[in-house]
Amino acid sequence: MRSILVVNGPNLNMLGVREPEVYGSETLADIESRLSELALELDLQLEFVQSNYEGDLITKIHEAYATKDGIVINPGAFTHYSYALRDALSSVALPAVEVHLSNIYKREEFRHHSVTAPVVLGQISGLGSYGYELALMALVRYFEEKGE
Numbered sequence: 001m002r003s004i005l006v007v008n009g010p011n012l013n014m015l016g017v018r019e020p021e022v023y024g025s026e027t028l029a030d031i032e033s034r035l036s037e038l039a040l041e042l043d044l045q046l047e048f049v050q051s052n053y054e055g056d057l058i059t060k061i062h063e064a065y066a067t068k069d070g071i072v073i074n075p076g077a078f079t080h081y082s083y084a085l086r087d088a089l090s091s092v093a094l095p096a097v098e099v100h101l102s103n104i105y106k107r108e109e110f111r112h113h114s115v116t117a118p119v120v121l122g123q124i125s126g127l128g129s130y131g132y133e134l135a136l137m138a139l140v141r142y143f144e145e146k147g148e
């Protein structure tokens with residue numbers, strides 16, 4: 001069974017409360033429980049992590065090296081400026097999919113640039129929490145195509 005680390009960055013613990021018109025009314029726990037159900041169907045093992053601290057996220061990504069098969073990550077605002085997170089993702093070189101609940105390209109200018117996008121397989125932006133489900137499906141497809 002393949003193992004995926006699902007990472008959520010700063011402020012995503014506030015989902016449900018935080019700007020529901022932008023991020024929806026589901027909590028992170030709601031999203032994680034739906035992903036757990038999907039993981040059963042997709043035969044994936046998931047580990048969830050959320051942190052508001054850059055270093056914690058980096059350490060978790062490092063720990064994924066040699067223990068996980070892939071990463072789904074919503075880096076929150078770190079998307080736009082954390083070269084350290086980007087370097088962590090490229091260091092472990094695991095297939096990763098970047099997810100944003102909101103369409104970052106429709107929002108403020110500072111959100112239009114992702115420093116992490118160049119080191120991931122692909123990015124899903126603006127499809128709400130469905131983006132996380134699509135990210136898991138995309139990783140499964142990636143493993144199949146690689147013949148793993």
Ligand code: DQA
Nearest residue numbers: 011074076077100101102111
């Ligand atoms: C976000 C978009 C980021 O710009 C923002 O800082 C977030 C959430 C999203 O999921 O849409 O925290 O990553």
